[in-house]
Amino acid sequence: MEIFDYDNILLLPRKCRVQSRSECDTSITFGARRFTLPVVPANMKTVIDEPIAEMLAAGGHFYVMHRFDLDGVAFARRMRDKGLFVSISSGVKPQDHETIDRLAADGVGADYITIDIAHGHADSVRETIEHIKKRLPQAFVIAGNVATPEAVIDLENWGADATKVGVGPGKVCITKLKTGFGTGGWQLSALKWCARVATKPIIADGGIRHHGDIAKSVRFGAAMVMVGSLFAGHEESPGQTVEVDGKRYKEYYGSASDFNKGEYKHVEGKRILEPIKGRLGDTLREMREDLQSSISYAGGRALADLKKVNYVILGGENAGEHLFM
Numbered sequence: 630m631e632i633f634d635y636d637n638i639l640l641l642p643r644k645c646r647v648q649s650r651s652e653c654d655t656s657i658t659f660g661a662r663r664f665t666l667p668v669v670p671a672n673m674k675t676v677i678d679e680p681i682a683e684m685l686a687a688g689g690h691f692y693v694m695h696r697f698d699l700d701g702v703a704f705a706r707r708m709r710d711k712g713l714f715v716s717i718s719s720g721v722k723p724q725d726h727e728t729i730d731r732l733a734a735d736g737v738g739a740d741y742i743t744i745d746i747a748h749g750h751a752d753s754v755r756e757t758i759e760h761i762k763k764r765l766p767q768a769f770v771i772a773g774n775v776a777t778p779e780a781v782i783d784l785e786n787w788g789a790d791a792t793k794v795g796v797g798p799g800k801v802c803i804t805k806l807k808t809g810f811g812t813g814g815w816q817l818s819a820l821k822w823c824a825r826v827a828t829k830p831i832i833a834d835g836g837i838r839h840h841g842d843i844a845k846s847v848r849f850g851a852a853m854v855m856v857g858s859l860f861a862g863h864e865e866s867p868g869q870t871v872e873v874d875g876k877r878y879k880e881y882y883g884s885a886s887d888f889n890k891g892e893y894k895h896v897e898g899k900r901i902l903e904p905i906k907g908r909l910g911d912t913l914r915e916m917r918e919d920l921q922s923s924i925s926y927a928g929g930r931a932l933a934d935l936k937k938v939n940y941v942i943l944g945g946e947n948a949g950e951h952l953f954m
């Protein structure tokens with residue numbers, strides 16, 4: 630098996646088929662909706678809050694609200710009142726099942742529910758998928774996080790509509806160091822490995838450091854890409870603003886960090902400072918332009934054309950050119 634990651638893969642251009650990059654279509658159908666980009670901000674407290682969720686939903690982007698210190702039903706109701714779609718996160722505990730019950734009883738429902746736990750290949754996730762499908766059969770269920778083809782197959786068989794791949798590649802992740810497990814350092818090839826068996830969409834989660842990594846994720850099988858650190862350092866980002874030597878930063882901490890948990894127990898995340906790089910809308914626009922360029926380099930017009938390109942692995946024992954996936 631080839632082992633590689635975002636920083637040692639390059640995609641190979643094919644003959645251009647457009648006159649302008651503006652002809653390249655970055656949009657994607659995910660569930661029952663079509664979105665402008667195959668990108669979603671991570672469902673973390675320092676990445677997304679309600680104003681950002683509203684901005685994204687109203688602007689044609691996918692979003693997943695985080696699940697921490699939040700009344701998911703009240704959030705869903707407020708989004709519905711504004712005529713926006715509802716996309717929430719869920720844990721796997723009894724109180725999370727009660728939230729699903731309340732969403733159903735209230736009639737507010739949810740369009741997308743992301744079951745988000747560290748080790749998503751678990752019976753608790755199977756039970757939560759079953760619970761959601763019973764109470765909210767219309768909801769599109771994303772389940773994770775996982776790291777292996779076996780897990781993707783199980784989650785799909787348990788009823789998940791999409792799976793989220795990535796255990797430990799995140800920028801504020803310390804799972805690899807604390808447990809010795811995960812896809813940190815080889816996330817892109819783990820994605821390729823999982824995509825081979827997937828029959829439903831995959832979300833690649835964690836490890837995205839540059840806009841070009843989005844095209845690489847699509848190349849290796851992602852329908853959608855979840856991004857934390859690249860979104861955490863904006864004027865609107867919910868993390869606290871910190872000034873160091875006259876430079877402004879936003880705090881970005883892991884969902885399994887003591888900062889998020891409020892206690893030091895099963896900590897698998899840390900806190901860092903991300904330099905503030907401007908407004909979120911400008912980054913989304915630049916991301917779209919960069920992805921349009923990626924599609925043009927692929928000799929295509931749509932996201933799916935990225936899947937056809939060859940690639941090279943730079944350095945290491947797997948180095949070389951690959952003509953087929």
Ligand SMILES: NC(=O)C1=CN([C@@H]2O[C@H](COP(=O)(O)OP(=O)(O)OC[C@H]3O[C@@H](n4cnc5c(N)ncnc54)[C@H](OP(=O)(O)O)[C@@H]3O)[C@@H](O)[C@H]2O)C=CC1
Nearest residue numbers: 720721745746747748774795796797798802804884885897
């Ligand atoms: N993508 C990634 O690499 C990682 C992401 N995270 C993020 O951190 C947040 C907190 O995650 P998590 O701690 O799972 O959430 P929770 O604290 O909500 O845990 C969910 C449930 O799963 C159980 N659980 C968690 N980890 C394991 C495990 N390794 N084996 C068996 N049971 C387990 C917990 O029980 P108990 O606590 O008693 O074990 C709890 O009942 C999530 O948002 C998650 O996405 C965390 C680590 C890795």
Ligand SMILES: Nc1nc2c(ncn2[C@@H]2O[C@H](COP(=O)(O)O)[C@@H](O)[C@H]2O)c(=O)[nH]1
Nearest residue numbers: 671799800802835836857858883884885898
């Ligand atoms: N191991 C941990 N992973 C975490 C934690 N909190 C979030 N995450 C994962 O990271 C990605 C974002 O990654 P990035 O490289 O884009 O910054 C996020 O979507 C989660 O899957 C954590 O505490 N520990």
